[in-house]
Amino acid sequence: MNGKHILLAVDGSQNSLRAADYVGEVVRGGPGFHIELAAVLVPPDRDIFPDPALFQAERDVRARDAAQALDTARQSLLCKGVDAAIIGTRTMSCLDMDVAGTILAVRGECGCGTVVVGRRGLSKAEEFLLGSISSRVARHAKDFTVWVVG
Amino acid sequence: MTTVRELVERYQAKASLQSYGSVYQDTTEFMNIGNGDVIALGGRHYLVLRDEAERRFGMEDPKFWVKRCTELESGEKRILKLVFHERFNMKIGDMEVPCYRSPEKEARILDMTRGDPRFMQGFSLPDSAGNNVRVIEVVFGRRLDLAVDALDCDHPTYFAEHFPGILANFIDACEAIAFLHGKGERHGDIRRDHLFRHYDTGRYVWIDFDYTFDGSANPFGVDVFGLGNILLFLAGKGIHTAQSLAETPDGRELLAKVAPQDYSVMYRYRIMNLEKLFPYIPRALCRVLQHYAVGSEVYYESARELLDDLRPCLDGLRAA
Numbered sequence A: 001m002n003g004k005h006i007l008l009a010v011d012g013s014q015n016s017l018r019a020a021d022y023v024g025e026v027v028r029g030g031p032g033f034h035i036e037l038a039a040v041l042v043p044p045d046r047d048i049f050p051d052p053a054l055f056q057a058e059r060d061v062r063a064r065d066a067a068q069a070l071d072t073a074r075q076s077l078l079c080k081g082v083d084a085a086i087i088g089t090r091t092m093s094c095l096d097m098d099v100a101g102t103i104l105a106v107r108g109e110c111g112c113g114t115v116v117v118g119r120r121g122l123s124k125a126e127e128f129l130l131g132s133i134s135s136r137v138a139r140h141a142k143d144f145t146v147w148v149v150g
Numbered sequence B: 001m002t003t004v005r006e007l008v009e010r011y012q013a014k015a016s017l018q019s020y021g022s023v024y025q026d027t028t029e030f031m032n033i034g035n036g037d038v039i040a041l042g043g044r045h046y047l048v049l050r051d052e053a054e055r056r057f058g059m060e061d062p063k064f065w066v067k068r069c070t071e072l073e074s075g076e077k078r079i080l081k082l083v084f085h086e087r088f089n090m091k092i093g094d095m096e097v098p099c100y101r102s103p104e105k106e107a108r109i110l111d112m113t114r115g116d117p118r119f120m121q122g123f124s125l126p127d128s129a130g131n132n133v134r135v136i137e138v139v140f141g142r143r144l145d146l147a148v149d150a151l152d153c154d155h156p157t158y159f160a161e162h163f164p165g166i167l168a169n170f171i172d173a174c175e176a177i178a179f180l181h182g183k184g185e186r187h188g189d190i191r192r193d194h195l196f197r198h199y200d201t202g203r204y205v206w207i208d209f210d211y212t213f214d215g216s217a218n219p220f221g222v223d224v225f226g227l228g229n230i231l232l233f234l235a236g237k238g239i240h241t242a243q244s245l246a247e248t249p250d251g252r253e254l255l256a257k258v259a260p261q262d263y264s265v266m267y268r269y270r271i272m273n274l275e276k277l278f279p280y281i282p283r284a285l286c287r288v289l290q291h292y293a294v295g296s297e298v299y300y301e302s303a304r305e306l307l308d309d310l311r312p313c314l315d316g317l318r319a320a
Helices: A014-027 A052-079 A099-110 A124-130 A133-139 B004-011 B103-112 B144-149 B155-182 B221-236 B249-255 B283-290 B303-319
Strands: A002-010 A034-041 A087-093 A112-118 A145-149 B038-041 B044-056 B059-071 B077-081 B087-092 B095-101 B122-126 B132-137 B141-143 B195-198 B204-206 B211-213
Touching: A002 A014, A002 A052, A002 A099, A014 A034, A014 A052, A014 A112, A014 A145, A034 A052, A034 A099, A052 A087, A087 A099, A099 A112, A099 A133, A112 A133, A124 B095, A124 B221, A133 A145, B004 B038, B004 B044, B038 B132, B044 B077, B087 B221, B103 B122, B103 B132, B141 B144, B144 B195, B144 B221, B155 B204, B155 B221, B155 B303, B221 B283, B221 B303, B283 B303
Parallel strands: A002 A034, A002 A112, A034 A087, A112 A145
Antiparallel strands: B038 B044, B044 B059, B059 B077, B077 B132, B087 B095, B095 B211, B122 B132, B141 B195, B195 B204
């Protein structure tokens, strides 16, 4: 597993931007790196948006947000001096309502040896109920490295 | 041909109806449908007796979209749940989780669990306006928490004589939730008043599946939290809080041993570490409960994980 092949998961939040900045600092100018920027597209729940028109509108908003998150993170990396040629981008649809599981699945697909995620800084109660993507990724890590940027 | 009036008279004592109501094929305006009205649906007729209500914290909370009915063709009692797309915040401890009422979700789970005695039974069909109406069989049972409350014995006796059987049934109920999760569905509103003990079989039966919420980072977290709360109630034969312990000298003595990390991560007054209160509760079971405590570093992510820890507890109790 190549630790210099980095999967950077972004969602447009301040935490994921911090993660992008950090990766930019570490990688810039270094040889052999590849950064795969990935945004997880979480489709709206049909039960919450029973009206097909509202469902589609929300779906479109989320797709735009994901594209925006990728673009912002890419710009951040470029600003840090990372070579555009080593940056890939992809949008992935969330599998089985599980964002962390989707990130892990994509990591397996692209063979990245490092996964980088931002940390939201949840309270214990929030983590219990809402779940922490960074904790779940770290918990299920095997044969690769996880950087959690807080 | 039998008229609706004749059907009403066949199955309903005239004295119990103030007047003959209207026949509704469109249930959109559910607030207008009340005692004496008839809902015509799928070739059947449902005489409305009253709106259902939930009794919580000593208050009756009417549910105007849920009608207790008699099916006039059979005389059977049925509950009709009409469409009410509600959005609200579910308060859990200090947190508020945005929640949604989804008839479609409940209808899907009714289809998925048809014939499964661990779930309330029923079916759904559209009314004349396309509203998804769920026709539910009344569960012939008693709320589990009330059944446990009614056991007239002290905790050591309860724990030794009743709890192993209760835990076995509760594990079965957790399996039912794990089954839903395996199908990508959530119960959505796991509370102890949504679990019934069937009068005939003694099995536990889940009711009410229409809540849902947005939870892509931890899709089953709210359900897993609900299961822990019920387990705490069952193991402790009630919920034990700092306030309730402080009421007696013995309680105050126990309370002195309770540390901040022993309380629920969501409800900071509920004691999760029952080992401090009932030292004869096996450590393995206390450890399961402590996954819901402030002191825990790792929380259950699924009902399956909870079950993996809970089954050995039952084996241990049976072997003891």
